[in-house]
Structure formats: C-alpha cells, structure tokens
Amino acid sequence: MTTATADHAEPKVQTVDQASQPTGYKTMPSVLVIDDDRLVLTLTQRALAPIADIEIAATAEEGLTKLRRGDFDAVLLDIQLPDQNGLAVYCEIREHDRRIPVIFMTIEAASNTAIEAMQLGAFDYIAKPLAVDPLRDLLEKAIEQRKISSVPVAIAADDETEPTSGELFIGAAPSMLDVFKAIGKVAKQDVPILVRGESGTGKELVARALYQYSHRESEPFLAVNCAALPDNLLESELFGHEKGSFTGAESRRIGKFEQCNGGTLFLDEIGDMAPSVQAKVLRVLQEQRFERVGGNKELKTDVRIIAATNRPLEQMVEDGDYREDLLYRLNGVTIELPPLRDRVSDVPALVRFFLGQAKREFNKPDLEGLSPEAVERLTAYDWPGNVRQLRAVIRRCVLDSVMPVITPDGLPREVLGATSSSESARLSAEANLDSSGTRLPDLVRSLLQNRSTNVYSEALEYMEKYVITMVLKETNGNQSQAAEILGITRGKLRDRIKSFDIVLSSDVTVPS
Amino acid sequence: MSLLNEQQRTRFDHALERVGGDEEMLIVLARMAVEDAPPMMEKLEAELADRELAAVAKTAHAFKGLMSTFETNSPVEDLQSVIDAAREGDFKTASASYSDIKPSLKDLVQQVEQLLAE
Numbered sequence: 001m002t003t004a005t006a007d008h009a010e011p012k013v014q015t016v017d018q019a020s021q022p023t024g025y026k027t028m029p030s031v032l033v034i035d036d037d038r039l040v041l042t043l044t045q046r047a048l049a050p051i052a053d054i055e056i057a058a059t060a061e062e063g064l065t066k067l068r069r070g071d072f073d074a075v076l077l078d079i080q081l082p083d084q085n086g087l088a089v090y091c092e093i094r095e096h097d098r099r100i101p102v103i104f105m106t107i108e109a110a111s112n113t114a115i116e117a118m119q120l121g122a123f124d125y126i127a128k129p130l131a132v133d134p135l136r137d138l139l140e141k142a143i144e145q146r147k148i149s150s151v152p153v154a155i156a157a158d159d160e161t162e163p164t165s166g167e168l169f170i171g172a173a174p175s176m177l178d179v180f181k182a183i184g185k186v187a188k189q190d191v192p193i194l195v196r197g198e199s200g201t202g203k204e205l206v207a208r209a210l211y212q213y214s215h216r217e218s219e220p221f222l223a224v225n226c227a228a229l230p231d232n233l234l235e236s237e238l239f240g241h242e243k244g245s246f247t248g249a250e251s252r253r254i255g256k257f258e259q260c261n262g263g264t265l266f267l268d269e270i271g272d273m274a275p276s277v278q279a280k281v282l283r284v285l286q287e288q289r290f291e292r293v294g295g296n297k298e299l300k301t302d303v304r305i306i307a308a309t310n311r312p313l314e315q316m317v318e319d320g321d322y323r324e325d326l327l328y329r330l331n332g333v334t335i336e337l338p339p340l341r342d343r344v345s346d347v348p349a350l351v352r353f354f355l356g357q358a359k360r361e362f363n364k365p366d367l368e369g370l371s372p373e374a375v376e377r378l379t380a381y382d383w384p385g386n387v388r389q390l391r392a393v394i395r396r397c398v399l400d401s402v403m404p405v406i407t408p409d410g411l412p413r414e415v416l417g418a419t420s421s422s423e424s425a426r427l428s429a430e431a432n433l434d435s436s437g438t439r440l441p442d443l444v445r446s447l448l449q450n451r452s453t454n455v456y457s458e459a460l461e462y463m464e465k466y467v468i469t470m471v472l473k474e475t476n477g478n479q480s481q482a483a484e485i486l487g488i489t490r491g492k493l494r495d496r497i498k499s500f501d502i503v504l505s506s507d508v509t510v511p512s
Numbered sequence: 513m514s515l516l517n518e519q520q521r522t523r524f525d526h527a528l529e530r531v532g533g534d535e536e537m538l539i540v541l542a543r544m545a546v547e548d549a550p551p552m553m554e555k556l557e558a559e560l561a562d563r564e565l566a567a568v569a570k571t572a573h574a575f576k577g578l579m580s581t582f583e584t585n586s587p588v589e590d591l592q593s594v595i596d597a598a599r600e601g602d603f604k605t606a607s608a609s610y611s612d613i614k615p616s617l618k619d620l621v622q623q624v625e626q627l628l629a630e
Contacts, residue, residue: 037577038548039541046537080573107577108592129580132532 034063035078060084074142101142173343187213197337200388203308220263227269245294271311321491340383358398392453542627569598587616
C-alpha cells in the first residue's frame with residue numbers, strides 16, 4: 001500500500017522551503033490540504049491550482065508543521081487522520097491562527113464529528129468524494145472570507161464600557177439627550193406619563209427607567225399590552241372580576257390595578273382600548289378608584305400609570321374613537337422617543353452594545369467585531385423597526401458568524417439594500433395583493449431565505465390584512481359589524497383599514 | 513483527444529463529472545487507486561482475522577474514501593456497514609458484511625484498472 005506523503009503525490013508538489021516559508025509577498029492565496037488519501041491530495045492540487053498555491057500534508061503532524069511555518073489562507077482538513085483526530089488538529093489550527101477558515105472533508109457527511117466541527121466554528125465541511133466545481137467555489141469563498149476577516153474591525157465586540165442601564169441610555173444624539181433629561185426631571189414626580197414613539201424605539205425601556213428612578217422603585221412594576229387582549233379580557237386583566245361575572249369567570253380574579261397597589265403600571269398600546277375600558281382607566285386616573293368586573297364594591301388603589309402608544313391619539317379624539325379627557329389626563333407629561341433613522345449617529349454605539357451582549361450570550365469568544373463596510377451598511381439603513389430591529393439583526397449576525405469579523409456578507413438582505421431584498425419585497429407586495437390567504441408559507445419561506453429579522457410582524461400583517469378584508473367583505477364594508485365580529489374596537493379597525501389601504505367599495509379590496 | 517472510450521465514459525460518468533470532465537486526472541487517480549486498493553484490502557482482511565476492530569474501522573473508512581472517487585453506490589457505500597459494525601465491536605457483522613461485498617469490490621477495482629488500459 002502506498003502511503004500518501006507530499007513526496008509521493010502526483011504531480012510533484014512544492015517543498016516546504018519553496019512554498020511554506022513566509023516571504024512577506026504572495027501572488028496567490030495559499031491553501032493547506034491535510035489528508036492521508038493521496039487521491040484527495042492529487043485531486044485538490046490539480047483542481048485548485050488555478051486559484052491558489054496548494055501545499056499538501058498526509059499526516060496531522062506534517063500538516064501542523066507546515067501550518068506553523070507557512071502563511072495559509074485556508075485549510076482543507078480530513079476528519080480522520082492516521083495519527084490524530086481531525087477535530088484535535090482543528091483546535092491546534094485555531095490556537096495557531098483563529099482567522100484561518102478550515103473546511104472539513106469527510107466521507108461520512110452526516111457524522112457527529114462534522115456537526116461538532118461546525119459547532120466549534122469550522123468554516124464549512126464538504127462531502128467526499130470531492131467534486132471539483134463545488135470544491136473550488138467553497139475554497140474561493142473561504143479565501144475571500146480570510147481576506148475580509150483580516151481587515152481591522154471598525155466596531156469591536158468587546159465593549160468594556162457597557163452601561164449598566166441597558167440599551168436605552170446608549171446614544172448621544174440631541175433628541176435622545178432630551179429623553180434622558182425628561183426622565184430625570186419627571187421620574188420622581190408622581191404624575192402619569194405618556195411615552196410616544198414608533199414601534200421598537202424602546203418605550204417600555206423608558207417606562208422601566210422612570211420606575212427605577214422613582215420613589216416607587218421598591219414596589220411592583222407591571223406591564224400590560226392593551227392591544228394584545230380583546231376588550232372584555234383587557235377589562236378583566238386591568239380591573240379583575242368577580243366569580244360568575246361572565247361565562248368562564250369561575251373564580252374571583254384580582255386585576256393589575258389591585259395587584260400593583262403602591263407600584264407602577266405600564267399600559268402599552270394605550271390607543272387600542274375600547275371606550276368602556278377608557279372610561280374605567282380615566283376614573284382610576286382621576287380618583288384612584290374602580291370596581292372589579294361584575295362587582296359592586298368600590299376599590300381604592302395607588303398606582304402610577306405610565307402609558308405608551310404609537311397611535312395618533314389627537315386624530316383619534318377628533319374621529320371620536322378616543323376620549324379627550326383621558327388623552328389630557330395621560331399626556332400631562334409626554335416623552336417623545338425619536339425613530340432610529342433620526343439618530344443614526346447612535347447606531348455604532350448601539351451596535352457595539354448589542355454585539356457585546358450577543359457575543360457573551362451565544363458564547364462566541366473569537367468574535368472580534370464588524371468590518372468598516374458592515375458598519376457603513378448598518379448606518380446607511382433606515383431601520384423601520386428601530387432599535388428592536390437593530391438588536392435582532394446584530395444577534396442574528398453573531399449567531400450565524402463563523403469568522404472573527406462580521407462583514408456585509410453576514411448582514412440580512414434587507415439591510416444591504418433594495419436590490420438584494422427585491423425577491424422578498426416582490427413576495428411581500430404579492431402577498432399584499434393576495435386575497436386568497438394562501439401565500440403565507442411562500443412569504444415566510446422567502447423571508448427566512450433572505451434572513452429577515454422581521455418575519456413575525458410581516459407574517460402577522462399578512463394574516464391581519466386577510467382576516468380584516470374577509471370580515472369586511474362579509475359585512476359589506478360595515479365597520480361596526482366588522483369590529484364586533486373581529487372582537488376589536490372600531491378605532492383599531494379604522495386604523496388597520498387606513499394602514500392596509502383597504503378600499504371599502506361594494507367589493508372590499510386591498511389595492512395595488 | 514479523448515483518453516477514454518465510450519463504455520468507460522458511460523461507466524464512470526459520475527466520477528468524470530466530479531473531476532470536471534478531466535479524463536487525464538481521472539486516469540491519474542485510477543492509477544493510484546489500483547496501486548493502493550489491493551494492499552488495503554489485504555490489510556483489512558488481516559485486521560479482521562486478528563479481530564482488531566478499531567483498525568478494521570479505520571482501514572474500511574480509508575478504503576471507502578479511496579474507492580468513492582469512482583463509485584458512490586454499492587459496493588463502496590456498503591463498506592459503511594463494515595465500519596459501523598467494527599465501531600460497535602460487532603465482529604460477526606463486520607466480517608460477514610465484508611465477505612458479502614468483497615467480490616463486488618474486487619470487480620470494481622478491476623473496472624477502475626480498465627481505465628489504464630487505453
């Protein structure tokens with residue numbers, strides 16, 4: 001049996017002295033192939049010659065020796081070597097230079113070792129028998145990755161100056177400084193506060209900060225999303241109910257206003273409240289008094305309310321969908337959170353914070369940070385989902401990254417610009433026009449392929465649009481009936497009709 | 513000019529496709545496989561006779577890798593049952609599986625050798 005060594009392989013290979021000594025000048029990328037099968041060595045050498053200088057080694061020992069002497073851009077590594085397990089060799093390669101992309105080769109593609117290698121951060125693995133074209137493509141990718149990973153990072157993943165108060169207090173844009181000042185001014189005053197801002201801007205974080213800096217910091221903080229519950233359930237959630245007050249009320253329930261006595265209650269999406277609930281909340285704000293649903297006994301509570309919304313409450317008052325007196329009670333003090341696109345100068349600091357957080361959480365000690373091009377792309381994007389979206393994008397990038405530096409290749413297509421997300425946009429647009437409700441699987445699949453970080457809300461929007469259109473068709477466009485059937489307020493329905501551009505003609509449609 | 517005849521190209525069409533249609537390369541690889549396969553089989557048989565199952569698994573794995581350049585289905589794929597049985601310490605299955613596929617493996621080596629005849 002012929003043992004594969006560098007000298008035996010055909011065609012003749014370069015010697016260590018010729019190829020592996022760092023010269024400081026390279027015309028071609030160099031790749032080290034470690035495998036005891038001389039067919040693999042020969043095949044890789046011939047197949048990859050047009051794109052790289054190939055150095056070969058038939059044992060782990062020979063491979064590691066060459067690696068330490070040379071300056072390689074990628075390593076192709078057999079998982080089972082005669083003198084050492086490929087995984088152990090991989091760890092030594094990482095110790096020597098953790099930026100070198102390592103591609104495992106294995107005849108058992110589904111083996112646990114291959115999976116383990118990927119978990120450890122291998123660049124990829126390729127199944128044997130090797131096929132020239134996919135091998136060349138993969139190597140080109142690895143070499144490119146090596147090249148871009150070697151550029152200095154623009155944002156480091158190790159942020160030693162991480163603020164303890166979380167992401168809210170990151171940023172130095174004037175609009176955010178105004179927010180910080182407002183929190184400082186009103187936190188200790190026992191007045192209701194309305195926090196306004198687009199979805200994802202961090203309204204709950206402001207509420208928490210107001211609570212933490214208030215006199216009530218040792219008392220409870222509870223949060224209720226008013227849009228997440230149907231009106232009757234929201235009323236019960238906030239005020240509690242007596243046994244037998246409605247079908248399903250099998251026992252007395254204590255509501256949030258009672259539970260939170262002495263503390264702070266955060267009412268999110270306060271614009272999505274039915275008039276009956278608005279009236280009860282107003283009474284609590286005025287008198288600190290209420291009754292449980294189905295109860296006669298008047299209860300007293302001492303709760304500070306912090307409310308939040310992204311709805312146009314003034315417009316809703318004009319339309320008769322929101323109580324004017326409640327609005328004035330709520331917005332005695334208003335804190336306005338700017339959208340992220342209006343404070344792009346804060347993006348790098350937020351990225352640094354989320355990067356450090358995700359690095360620790362996902363245990364990626366080798367992650368160094370983001371390349372300057374990646375930071376440029378992140379700063380150029382307009383972030384419709386605001387800080388929440390930025391956080392999701394960074395977490396996804398960290399989770400997916402196998403190399404120390406995150407480059408634009410690792411960013412979701414939506415961030416990279418309209419052309420790259422055109423397929424997703426096309427499907428979203430088609431889904432918008434679709435009235436059959438059957439495009440949801442295609443939409444979700446496309447969003448996943450495009451590494452979207454907004455899958456949940458896009459899918460929900462599709463579903464909502466379909467349901468609302470169908471119900472409106474059923475009621476021939478009658479909004480009061482539709483709202484009743486849907487179990488939502490007329491105000492909420494009107495808001496959705498407006499935002500989805502639903503046309504209330506004899507045949508209810510979503511226009512193109 | 514083609515280095516292989518029509519029959520050889522048809523028999524090893526997948527292998528040829530994997531090497532990017534490079535007939536010369538396939539012949540170079542065939543020469544190596546024909547040199548390496550017989551001693552590898554002998555080694556495997558000796559290890560089976562000595563019941564050295566860890567060594568059997570290693571050699572069968574290497575042999576599978578060697579021959580998969582030319583054939584990915586039976587009998588090369590069947591070597592996996594020898595590997596699995598040897599790893600599990602099941603001498604009887606490893607030995608029986610190898611005996612079953614040995615004639616087909618020899619045939620395959622001969623077919624690969626035919627690539628050198630042209």
